[in-house]
Amino acid sequence: MKQLSPQKIALAVAAPLAAAVVSIVVSSLAVLASNKSPMLAYKTMWEFGTEGGSLMEMLNQATPYYIAAIAIAVTFRAGLFNIGVEGQLRLGALFSAYIGAMFTLPPVLHVLAVFIVAMTIGGIWASIAAYLKVKRGVNEVISTIMLNSLAVGLTSFLFSKYFAVITEGSNNLSTKELPESAWFPDLVPLLTKLGVPEQPGGSVNGMLLVAIALGFIFWFVVNRTRFGFELRASGANPIAARVSGVNSKKMIVIALVISGAIAGLSGLPAVLGETHAYNMGFRSGIGFSAIAVALLGRNSAGGMAISALLFGFLEVSSRALELIDIAPETYVIMQGSILLSSVIAYEVVRRLKLTLQSKELAKVVAA
Numbered sequence: 001m002k003q004l005s006p007q008k009i010a011l012a013v014a015a016p017l018a019a020a021v022v023s024i025v026v027s028s029l030a031v032l033a034s035n036k037s038p039m040l041a042y043k044t045m046w047e048f049g050t051e052g053g054s055l056m057e058m059l060n061q062a063t064p065y066y067i068a069a070i071a072i073a074v075t076f077r078a079g080l081f082n083i084g085v086e087g088q089l090r091l092g093a094l095f096s097a098y099i100g101a102m103f104t105l106p107p108v109l110h111v112l113a114v115f116i117v118a119m120t121i122g123g124i125w126a127s128i129a130a131y132l133k134v135k136r137g138v139n140e141v142i143s144t145i146m147l148n149s150l151a152v153g154l155t156s157f158l159f160s161k162y163f164a165v166i167t168e169g170s171n172n173l174s175t176k177e178l179p180e181s182a183w184f185p186d187l188v189p190l191l192t193k194l195g196v197p198e199q200p201g202g203s204v205n206g207m208l209l210v211a212i213a214l215g216f217i218f219w220f221v222v223n224r225t226r227f228g229f230e231l232r233a234s235g236a237n238p239i240a241a242r243v244s245g246v247n248s249k250k251m252i253v254i255a256l257v258i259s260g261a262i263a264g265l266s267g268l269p270a271v272l273g274e275t276h277a278y279n280m281g282f283r284s285g286i287g288f289s290a291i292a293v294a295l296l297g298r299n300s301a302g303g304m305a306i307s308a309l310l311f312g313f314l315e316v317s318s319r320a321l322e323l324i325d326i327a328p329e330t331y332v333i334m335q336g337s338i339l340l341s342s343v344i345a346y347e348v349v350r351r352l353k354l355t356l357q358s359k360e361l362a363k364v365v366a367a
Contacts, residue, residue, distance in 0.1 A: 015345040022341035023334065030333045036326050044324055049317025052199040056188075059204055060274075062312030064089075064266045064283070066211045066305060068290030070218050071262035073299040075140075077222055078255035079235030080133075084144030085263040086287025087151025088125045092118035092264025094155050094175070097271045097278035098163045101176040110181040114272065118264035125151060126260020130253040140256065148287075159278065174279035184272035205273040214262065219301035231255060263287065292339045298346070311335060 028038035048054055068085050075082040096118035105113060129147060132138035164173035187204040222228040233241040234251045242248050270283055293311055297304030318331030 015349040016342070018345040018348075019338065019342040022345070023337040026337035026341070027330070027334045030330055031326060034326055034330075036324065040324060041321060041326055041330070044320050045314075045317035048320035049313050052197060053202045054316050056199060056202040056204050057316045058309065058312040059208055060269070060312075061315050062308040063205055063208050063211045064269045064286045065290050065293050065311055066308040067207075067214060067269075068263055068266035068286050069293040069297065069304045069308060070214050070301075071259045071266065072290055072294040073218065073297075073304060074231075074259045074262065075255050076294060076299045077228075077235050078231050078251055079238060080252065080255055081141050082126065082129070082144055082256060082259045082263070083141055083291065084126065084129060084147045084151070084287075085259070085266070085290055086285070087144075087148040087155075088122040088260045088263035089265075089267035089287055090155045090282070090284075091125055091151050092122040093267030093271050093282065094159055094163065094278045095121045096264070096268065097175045097178065100182050100271075101178050101277070104179045104181055107181045110179065111184060111272065114178075114182050114268065115265065118268055119261035120264070122264025123257045123261035126256045126263070127253070130256040133252055133256070134249045140252075163278070172280050174275070174277045176277065178271070178276045182272065183276055184268075186273070205269045207269040207273055210265070210268075214265075215301040215305060266290070289335075292335065296339055296342050310338070 031038045031041045049058065068089060071085050071088075072082055096114045099117050100110070100114040103113075104110065125147065126144075129138075129140050129143040132143045133140050159175070160173060163175050165176050166173065184206040187206050187208060188198060188202060191204060192198050220228075222231065230241065230246045230251060233244070234246055234248055234255075238248050241251075266286060267282075271278060275281070289311060293304055293307045296310075297307035314331040314334055318328045318334075321328045321330055
């Protein structure tokens, strides 16, 4: 069994430790700028964020982040960058809510049907970028950014003009409510049976189980299957992969379509587990935050799970900052500093590792 040297262990710990220190310093400076104590801010966030109800809300916030991050990680592993997750998930959520409300099926089948609609719409929208990449050589970053804007406009147009049901006396437009057979169950009853104390008004979105399952599937497919190997090979070295028989254009199409399909699912926690419809209050920015989650999690299933939980915790716990007259938006600075410092730290460590490997190789050659 290969033993890890103290140097390698130190380098593995150095990156996250350095990122944590830098992000704490930057966040503290932001709090100091508002003439408040950073220690008081962190204490308030921790006490509020570790309450039972807050932890449940953290899981609910992290669930769509994690699903969307997996969608992005699929393309990262293929050497691509799908920035269009936000548009794909919004279209998927809108069409799945609208079409899902048109019929009634047995509970499990109805939920599966909504899943299929969301994944199909997300995959179709992502396939436009795949076609432009393969047939016209258009960079997927540019095409997905443009498609994002188009998707947001198209969603707003279809929703307001055709899909929304106008309720007299209400300004909140919404699609027709989904039948109960399409509702995803709350996990609180299950958690209560397992011994978790029930929190008044607390809920845990059942889509959390779907997110966990997707995480395991992502890990297995990427690391334990031939398709996953070809995906990683295409991303690591497209020329070498092509020479070894991997159809790079086919991998581009498959990666982007799968990414879009998974992105379509990331809008369903709200549709199936919270509002049971698509309305004007649909949560925005999930796709963009998921990019940070994927980058911070290093595109690994476990890393992205921790990253999504961290983002969810910061988002929920920051609400308590208003109690001590600190703008709750401070958590955005915290998120940004964590991401930026992590990217820089991991890049520095990567270069140090390459330097050490070069020195070790030189010693072996000299011997």
